[in-house]
Amino acid sequence: MLKRTNLYIDNFQGINIRTINSRGEYFMTDIDTTQPVIVARNLKKTFGVFQAVDDVSFSVEPGQCFGILGPNGAGKTSTIRMIYGFSPITSGDIFVFGLDIKTQYRKIKARIGVCQQDNTLDPDLTVIQNFEVFARYFNIDKRTALAKASELLKFFALEQRRDARAMELSGGMVRRLVIARALINQPDLLILDEPTTGLDPQSRHQVWERLERLKKQGMTILLTTHYMDEAARLCDTLVIMDHGKILAQGSPQSLISEYMGAHIIEIAEPDDALRAFFLDKNERLEDLGHRLIIYTENGHEIYREICNRFTQKSCVLRSASLEDVFLKLTGRELRE
Numbered sequence: 001m002l003k004r005t006n007l008y009i010d011n012f013q014g015i016n017i018r019t020i021n022s023r024g025e026y027f028m029t030d031i032d033t034t035q036p037v038i039v040a041r042n043l044k045k046t047f048g049v050f051q052a053v054d055d056v057s058f059s060v061e062p063g064q065c066f067g068i069l070g071p072n073g074a075g076k077t078s079t080i081r082m083i084y085g086f087s088p089i090t091s092g093d094i095f096v097f098g099l100d101i102k103t104q105y106r107k108i109k110a111r112i113g114v115c116q117q118d119n120t121l122d123p124d125l126t127v128i129q130n131f132e133v134f135a136r137y138f139n140i141d142k143r144t145a146l147a148k149a150s151e152l153l154k155f156f157a158l159e160q161r162r163d164a165r166a167m168e169l170s171g172g173m174v175r176r177l178v179i180a181r182a183l184i185n186q187p188d189l190l191i192l193d194e195p196t197t198g199l200d201p202q203s204r205h206q207v208w209e210r211l212e213r214l215k216k217q218g219m220t221i222l223l224t225t226h227y228m229d230e231a232a233r234l235c236d237t238l239v240i241m242d243h244g245k246i247l248a249q250g251s252p253q254s255l256i257s258e259y260m261g262a263h264i265i266e267i268a269e270p271d272d273a274l275r276a277f278f279l280d281k282n283e284r285l286e287d288l289g290h291r292l293i294i295y296t297e298n299g300h301e302i303y304r305e306i307c308n309r310f311t312q313k314s315c316v317l318r319s320a321s322l323e324d325v326f327l328k329l330t331g332r333e334l335r336e
């Protein structure tokens with residue numbers, strides 16, 4: 001039988017998560033491309049009487065980046081914690097690589113990389129020591145772990161910080177390090193809980209760019225986020241969830257087409273004449289009091305008409321975005 005014997009990684013410009021088998025051939029993974037990497041069926045999670053995840057079903061295809069979007073408290077973390085085996089399933093089923101998480105968790109664990117929402121680094125240990133400790137969970141010997149860690153640090157532009165203590169790193173470096181560490185076992189599936197929350201634009205783009213490179217290498221990625229630009233850029237398919245339920249599923253563009261018109265017009269401080277104007281039009285409209293939001297397929301035409309007939313201080317015509325879909329489905333009120 002052919003064995004995976006080594007992780008092969010290009011230097012400098014990036015990582016190539018290619019493995020080399022005993023015949024010296026490179027290949028990406030031994031993952032079965034004919035079946036979904038994750039199947040979640042009628043998944044439920046309760047905490048006491050509280051239902052955090054309520055009958056959630058979805059599947060993730062190989063090589064896909066699949067996003068779970070939702071406001072604070074939607075149930076994103078509760079869902080993925082069950083997928084990476086951190087939290088027991090209340091009811092329902094999860095299959096990862098076709099294996100049942102309830103009975104074959106050990107096999108699954110060896111093939112997934114997990115980056116939790118919270119920073120799980122040991123602050124007193126150095127960057128490289130954090131890799132070493134983590135590698136022990138996968139029974140990776142020290143020499144192999146150090147070699148892989150060096151390559152991963154290079155890929156995530158952290159090699160200068162190899163001997164710094166984790167507590168001395170900036171927030172962006174910590175996040176990159178946690179993602180890098182999650183790759184120590186050459187996972188076929190990378191699970192990221194809010195990979196870029198709290199990062200500045202530079203750090204976010206740096207993380208996105210690395211994740212895109214991993215995706216190009218064939219890595220399957222499951223991530224949670226409440227950043228719409230992150231989801232739109234990285235995800236092939238996503239679900240929007242709230243109150244433990246999936247509200248919508250599809251590609252970013254298909255969700256925009258399905259739930260929004262092509263254009264959105266936003267009018268600040270609308271007066272009664274403007275409201276009356278829209279009463280006659282058969283356009284979908286949201287009246288927030290201080291702001292009118294019009295969802296339409298004829299944005300340019302209506303915008304011109306408004307400009308010609310009204311002296312509006314602020315009237316903006318723009319394309320519909322994933323954020324509009326998100327707000328439409330999950331509402332505009334603040335969460336705790």
Ligand SMILES: Nc1ncnc2c1ncn2[C@@H]1O[C@H](COP(=O)(O)OP(=O)(O)OP(=O)(O)O)[C@@H](O)[C@H]1O
Binds near residue numbers: 050073074077079117
């Ligand atoms: N261990 C727990 N015990 C009790 N309730 C919990 C527990 N973990 C989560 N919850 C509750 O379940 C709900 C979903 O939480 P979860 O962490 O899954 O949300 P989330 O979508 O990841 O939110 P965020 O965007 O803030 O990370 C919340 O109301 C939360 O308070």
Ligand SMILES: [Mg+2]
Binds near residue numbers: 076077078117193
């Ligand atoms: Mg969360």
